[in-house]
Amino acid sequence: MSAATATLPTRIRPQAGRFTRIWRRRSTAAVLMCLPLILLLLLLVVYPAAYAIYLAMLNKRMTAFVGMGNFVFLLKRATFHLVIFQSCLFAVSAVIAKASIGFTLAHLMHVIPPNRQRLLRGLLLIPWVVPLALSTLGWWWLFDPSYSAFNWILDGIGVPQVAWLGNTGWARFSMILVNTWYGSPFFMIMYLAALKSVPHELFEAAAIDGASAWQKLRFVTLPMMRNIISITVLFSLIVTFADFTIVRILTAGGPQDTTHIFATYAFEVGIQSGDIPLGAAVSLFMLPILAVASFFILRGVMRRNREMAAG
Amino acid sequence: MKPRRLTSLSRQRRWALRGSYAALAVFVVLFLVPPFHMFVTSLKTSAEISGQAANPWLVQHPTLRNYIELLANEHYRGFFLNSIKITVVVVAVSMAISILAAFSLARMRFWGSGVLAAGVFLTYLVPDSLLFIPFFQIVGKLGLINNTWGMLIVYPTLAVPFCTWIMIGYFSSIPKELDEAALIDGASWLQILFKIFIPVAMPGIIAAAIFAFTVSWGQFIYPLAYLYSADQMVLTVGIISELIRADVFEWGKIMAGSLMAAAPPVIIYAFLMDYYVSGLTAGATKG
Incomplete structure (x- = not known):
């Protein structure tokens, strides 16, 4: 097939030279067109990733090879145990919150006729559209120790003020709150797209059979959306787990290094304190969970593509 | 029996509709609290902000002074200009790389193209916070630390994989008959790309370009780690460094x-x- 189509054009244009003929060969042209992408992936993703592993095995001055020394050192430190705990707590609770709110929003939105969804959908997506580094500044100001506008409301209703970022527990809550605010619209959009692809007749049939709202959700919606739900959740898990912006701006890891997650701790150790190898080791701890989640996402996406190709 | 059930179904539906509108309106209000508060604060003078007695959710004496002073601030204008110039170049470069690659991966299967497509998707999942430390060394060796153009090396790694991935999807949905006909008419691959694929897949190209734009405009960790003087900074990091002086x-x-x-x-x-x-x-x- 490819040989036939490759010789065809040359016959039509007999004046074509040797270079043109090679260029017209399907595979040569294909590889040339992919070359920038291949170079980018090799030089700017694969190489830095491998380099990070190499860096993580050097000493602080990068003069000697220490093997797994940095990783062992980290695992022995109480601060780093907190980092691991805090990263998992942050990612898991934020993803659960985002998925629940996004799912609720998508369901509420699905009741409304599609031609009247635009304005509401547009307004609900604003948290996702504003660059996170900028909107987090707005949140930071809302959490300000002396001028917090939230505390003004609490005062008004007679509830004691909250040290939003000054107390470890509340600081963790605040970060999860900001991340949930930012990420829920994404879940809403993904679920809404999935809901729209569920054939309407299924709901009609369930309604006529007298299914309750819960039964419709449990036996029609969830099975139809299972794949897209798992893709979205895993994807969000990766992004939330690797978050940097929110924690960096709100607390920079404080109070007393109790709210660091992997990325902010790696930044503090590697860039601010200048221990590049240790910083590289910190961020490499993210790799296992990222790899596992990525594997399942890729599997889910491929399966969905096959289903869509078959259907 | 039958008509009653139908009316109860439609009544149920009407209530569900009202309830949805009400609940979504509540969510809209909650979601817009932070931007609203930012806007209210931006209209206040420092004196009004520090006057603690007043309601922080309202503005007594609205003024545009903050906006005017910022627009007159040479550094702030510089951040804006830096953000614009790096974003424009990153979008252009990323789109060029991903359109070419996606066309090739969607249409001209070659040895290893399936693996490459999966690899593209996997690199999309590699977060910036995993690579910023090795890149600090790499950008440093290239002498591009504290240089806005250094961002040109790192930003495309975030934009290109996703843009390529969705462009593969858009290109694959174009009927094969179209390019086979053009091929028989003697069109070259590049002609097919520019005369058929790009015009037909324009919505996908716009969507991918918007993604590249958003990623590049909002990037935070790379400029925070690599840029430290005001003339090289972009907006996301410049605002904090310029407008927070010690404790003020x-x-x-x-x-x-x-x-x-x-x-x-x-x-x-x-x-x-x-x-x-x-x-x-x-x-x-x-x-």
Whole structure:
């Protein structure tokens, strides 16, 4: 097939030279067109990733090879145990919150006729559209120790003020709150797209059979959306787990290094304190969970593509 | 029996509709609290902000002074200009790389093309916070630390994989008959790409370009780690460093500066919402 189509054009244009003929060969042209992408992936993703592993095995001055020394050192430190705990707590609770709110929003939105969804959908997506580094500044100001506008409301209703970022527990809550605010619209959009692809007749049939709202959700919606739900959740898990912006701006890891997650701790150790190898080791701890989640996402996406190709 | 059930169904539906509108309105209000508060603060003078007695959710003497002073501030204008120039170049470079690659991967299967497509998707999942430390060394060796153009090396790694991935999806949905006919007529691959694929897949290209724009405009960790002097900074990091001097927080200006910095993506979104949404969902529903 490819040989036939490759010789065809040359016959039509007999004046074509040797270079043109090679260029017209399907595979040569294909590889040339992919070359920038291949170079980018090799030089700017694969190489830095491998380099990070190499860096993580050097000493602080990068003069000697220490093997797994940095990783062992980290695992022995109480601060780093907190980092691991805090990263998992942050990612898991934020993803659960985002998925629940996004799912609720998508369901509420699905009741409304599609031609009247635009304005509401547009307004609900604003948290996702504003660059996170900028909107987090707005949140930071809302959490300000002396001028917090939230505390003004609490005062008004007679509830004691909250040290939003000054107390470890509340600081963790605040970060999860900001991340949930930012990420829920994404879940809403993904679920809404999935809901729209569920054939309407299924709901009609369930309604006529007298299914309750819960039964419709449990036996029609969830099975139809299972794949897209798992893709979205895993994807969000990766992004939330690797978050940097929110924690960096709100607390920079404080109070007393109790709210660091992997990325902010790696930044503090590697860039601010200048221990590049240790910083590289910190961020490499993210790799296992990222790899596992990525594997399942890729599997889910491929399966969905096959289903869509078959259907 | 039958008519009663139908009316109860439609009544049920009407209540569900009202309930949905009400609940969604509550969510809209909650979601817009932070931007609203930013806006209110941006209209206040420092004196009004520090006068603690007044309601922080309202503004007594609205003024545009924060905006005007920022626009007159040479550094702030510099951040804006740096953000624009790096974003424009990154979008152009990323789109060029991903359109070419996606065309090749969608149409001209070659040895290893399946693996490459999966690899593209996997690199999309590699977060910036995993690679910023090795890149610090690499950018440093290239002598591009504290240089806005150094961002040109790192930003495309975030934009290109996803853009390529969704462009593969858009290109694959174009009927094969179209390019086979053109091929028989003697068109070259590049002609097919420019005369057929790019015009037909324009919505996908716009969606991918919006994604590249958003990523590049809002990037935070790389400029925070690599840029440290005011003339090289971009908006996301410049606002904090310029407007916070020791313990003096100019909150009115920080909010005004953030809102102006957020304006370009929000404006693009307001006009191209459908492309934006299709780009958002394309990663999982297309490709």
